[in-house]
Amino acid sequence: MKLRRVAVPVLVGAGGMAVIAATGVWALSGGLYGCTGDDQELAPTLASLSILDAHPNRTQPQDERYSGCDEDDGFAYAGQYYQYSTSRAGVLSFYRQAAVEDGWRLESTNPSPAPAPGSLAVDTSSLCFEKPVAGTTAHLSVWFPSDLGDSAGNYGLEVTASHDGFAWC
Structure with missing residues (x-):
């Protein structure tokens, strides 16, 4: 007992x-x-997407392609910056066509996403697309640093996705 x-x-x-x-x-x-193992493994897949190599004439890749996992929000990302000497409208027109040809679906447009003075930037995407990638929904964003008062003549492409969390443009 x-x-x-x-x-x-x-x-x-x-x-x-x-x-x-x-x-x-x-x-x-x-x-x-933070990021789960699934999302950490997703980042290289996103970095290998062909849309990140697509760019209009009169643009040049700037710096190295980047990728990783956002520890704060728990999503994988990959992106590429470009320098352009064509018009902003020409860049947007190019990606409207190139992304759709690559299987992306246009989700939203915002021709001037600059935040109001004194407010926080919530979404700086001029174009946002989505498509299935590796069993989840990926989001492709075309954005311009100049909308945040930085780097005129540059734009960025970024793809985000998550198996275990939430990703967006």
């Missing part, structure tokens, strides 16, 4: 500690915050 009085609390305590340890491992691996 005495053995049972000791064994039950020990077993319950050990089971509780196992649950706490498993929860800690889950939380640290991206369960509560």
Whole structure:
């Protein structure tokens, strides 16, 4: 009888500690915050998408292609910056056609996405497309740093997606 009085609390305590340890491992691996392994593995897939290589005449890639996983919001991303000497309208027209030809669906347009003075930038995408990639929905954004008061003559393409969280343009 005495053995049972000791064994039950020990077993319950050990089971509780196992649950706490498993929860800690889950939380640290991206369960509560950050990127999961699936989304970290998704970033190179996004970086290899052919749309990031597409650009109009009179534009040049600028810097290296980038990719990674956003630890704050838990989504994978990849992108490329370009320098252009054509018109902004020409850049947008090019991607309206090139993205659709590559299987992307136009989700939204915003010809002048600059935030109002003193407000936060919520969405700076001039064009936003979406398409299925690797079992999830990817979002392609065409945006201009000059809309945020930076780098006139440059634009960026960025693809975001997530298996385990939420991604957007």
